[in-house]
Amino acid sequence: MTIIAALAIGLIFGTGIAVSGMINPAKVINFFDIAGTWDPSLAFVMAGALAVTMVGYRVVLRRPAPVLDREFHVPTSRQIDLPLVLGSAIFGIAWGATGACPGGIIPAIGLGEPAALVFVVSIAIGIGIVRLVQARR
């Protein structure tokens, strides 16, 4: 049941990414190119996603536990530290340069795009490198 539900939710997410245009790196880059070929579409993606999630989380997180698990796995850290800011800054630079964020580019594999696969494998390796370094400490 857990798996089927996750598959269905993944389908909804992937459909959202495809319909919204987040799947297209060129569109993402244009969202940031305010001084040039600006395409504000992604502001609408964020607005739609945030509106639903804000209201939905309010309702859901009031319950004692999720339907398929014993507890909610929600990050509790509130500390704003160097890795958070540095990592986000680095992510933003690469996101702007490539137009590829994990959420947008993973579904793009389903389009049969070789570039999407290259991006995702590289992103996974990048995440793996950080995990290895953090595990050593």
Add this chain to the structure above:
Amino acid sequence: MPTGFWDAYAGLFTSSRDRKRESSPLPAANLRLRSSRAVGGVIGRRHISSVMIEKFASSRCPVPSEFLDLHHTMLPGPTRGSNMTEFTPLASLLGGLLIGLAAVLLMALHGRIMGLTGILSGLLPPPDADWSWRAAFLLGAISAPALIVALGDRVIPFETPLSFGAQVVGGLVVGIGAALGSGCTSGHGVCGLARLSPRSLVATCTFMATALATVFVIRHLLGSA
């Protein structure tokens, strides 16, 4: 590869508007030509591609020479128009609502934050004990666009201006940054902001700002498309 495959493949690069305008069946050569324009506009308006032209000339579909000349004259010049993507407020809003719905459902059912960096991270070796829902979620996310294209006869544009090497380096840095910062657009930008997490607010403002600055530097200071 059968011709149909390449037609379908090239068709992915043409916008749905182009597709509608040319609803009559097209020869493969024409489709390929269009696809190169769509990509070329992004790749770098100045140097698309004598290579591409040669590829057409040597491709197995005979392309009339006047076609290639036409292609030359139709190449986007060094104007701003060549990077354009279509403004899609309604589709983007609808897509955003679906993304939000998925985030809410994943919390309601699995009790998980829908952060793609985190979900992917848990699948890397050694995989987390709960790898199965992660794999199922990603399988669904990847299947959705494939199903839309296969069943709906819709065209989903995908264009990247980057070379293979740049894709590898760019992807690596995306992964390193997202993992170090504990999240990306979906985790911090949607789920975190929705929870009013101060960490996510800082992260989202930071990566939005550096992304804006990066695109400005690449496109307007360095001048490459």
